[in-house]
Amino acid sequence: MTHKLSAATGAALVGTEARLLHQEFRRVLAPVSDRKPERSRRLGFRELLYFEVVSSLNQQGVLLTPPQKQAVFQALARQNGEPSGVWMRRQGHLIRKGVLPLSLDLATVSKDLRHRFRLVKQPQRVVACDPAICSGQPVFRGTRVLVAAVVGQLKAGVTRTQLEADFPQLSKNALDYAEIQARLPRSPGRPARALQLKRRPSKSS
Numbered sequence: 729m730t731h732k733l734s735a736a737t738g739a740a741l742v743g744t745e746a747r748l749l750h751q752e753f754r755r756v757l758a759p760v761s762d763r764k765p766e767r768s769r770r771l772g773f774r775e776l777l778y779f780e781v782v783s784s785l786n787q788q789g790v791l792l793t794p795p796q797k798q799a800v801f802q803a804l805a806r807q808n809g810e811p812s813g814v815w816m817r818r819q820g821h822l823i824r825k826g827v828l829p830l831s832l833d834l835a836t837v838s839k840d841l842r843h844r845f846r847l848v849k850q851p852q853r854v855v856a857c858d859p860a861i862c863s864g865q866p867v868f869r870g871t872r873v874l875v876a877a878v879v880g881q882l883k884a885g886v887t888r889t890q891l892e893a894d895f896p897q898l899s900k901n902a903l904d905y906a907e908i909q910a911r912l913p914r915s916p917g918r919p920a921r922a923l924q925l926k927r928r929p930s931k932s933s
Contacts, residue, residue: 731772731773731845731849732770732771732772733770733771733772733776733845733848734746734770734771735747735749735750735770735771736912736913737848737912738771738775738776738779739911740848740908740909740911740912741776741841741844741845741848741908742776742779742780742783742841743911744779746913749771749779752779753771753775755794756794756797756798756801757775757778757797757798757801759798760798760801760802773841773842773845774804774805776841776845777804777834777837777838777841778797778800778801778804780837780838780841781800781804781822781832781834781837782797782800784832784837785800785832790830796813796815799812799813799814799815800812800815800822802815803815803816803817803822804817804822804834811825814826817834820833820834820835821833821834822834843904844904844908847901847904847905847908848905848908851905852869853869853901854868854869854899854901854902854905855867855868855869855875855905856868856869856870862874868898868899868902869902870897871895871897871898871902873895873897873898875905875906875909878891878895878898878902878903878906879906879909879910882906882907882910883910888903888907891903891906
């Protein structure tokens, strides 16, 4: 996956703040990355997988220093099992050698990330725009449910469980896409005007 995402979109995929992703890349990953500094705001699948791996290790109580994080990133970037310090990537696992060995199943960590990454890069899998449906506004494919309506409810605090009950016609992929969009920051510019409905006067009046 060679597509690059903005820090805001990458943060929406991994469930954190864009500021934190950018800081982590600039302070920890940039010195060992093969990318130019001016492109550090664009994140690829490899960088996002690194953030997911570090988060998974943190949840297991494995806290890494910046040099250790750099070694993890380098190990993820190497496909042939060549070690980076005590870390290496082999047969779909991230392995730490030494006194306290560790093995992390990368397939498990990357499965959901890969799914979300593809939804963002290929929104047409779940979203359609048809002039004959809702005046061409984006709707979830195969339905008349507006994407903006579901995203707005998620931003307002409605739970996914409630949305599943309210919109049984929406697929898991559709709700996954809506959750990603709900985590994105609001685009700059003037807010859209609220739709106002006026009652038509009756002929007798």
